[in-house]
Amino acid sequence: MLIILGYDGLEYDFVEKNNFPNLKQQSFGKTDLSDFKEPRTIVIWSSFMVGRNLEADILKQGAKMWGTKIKPENTFLKNFKNHYTIDVPGFSYVLKQHETERDLLKGFFDKKNTIKEFDKCAFDHHKFVKEQFFKELKTNKDLVFGYFNLADVVGHLSFGLELKMKLIYQELNDIAKKVQIEHPDATILIISDHGMQAIGQFGDHSRHGFWSLNKDIALNNPKPTDFANLIAHNFQAN
């Protein structure tokens, strides 16, 4: 069984500095985003799913890019018989939720809503995804891919607030810990699209991502597009 924890915006430097053991797992490192002009969420996750850089194709769609829907047969999912994904950008993305998040982000800068209201929207969705994800892990799947965007969404308005972000990372660490304890025989991949860097109290995307695996593996600064092949050929055992 393969379990993928897709942690949007998980910052390598923050994980290292604060030493979250269940995020780091046995092997971990940065991903190389140099093939991408900008570290865009929808572009990187979609490229991760298909194993090829889709930046140009996705940007062509303009504002509609968030609605990108890639067919499973064009992704690494074709190598799995019984898979489940929740909220993966470009694939099973819950578009309405994320449109609301973007409206609330803009609303904060337009002084229409507070950070608290913005955070609540993100936390409520996180709780929903987490419940579904753990429910699916109890069924007989060969791949479960949960996408959690708390580090990115909350990070945009709060990445400079270290204590607050530590609580967010602790929550993501605890999800990983529960997965590791409950599924000791599974291959567990933790992956982010990009990290975050503080801009005062706020945050913006950094130019590297994060990966970790609960196995000994030497991956030298892999690209997001390298994983589809690894998933298909190396991560399926047990």
Ligand SMILES: [Zn+2]
């Ligand atoms: Zn992102």
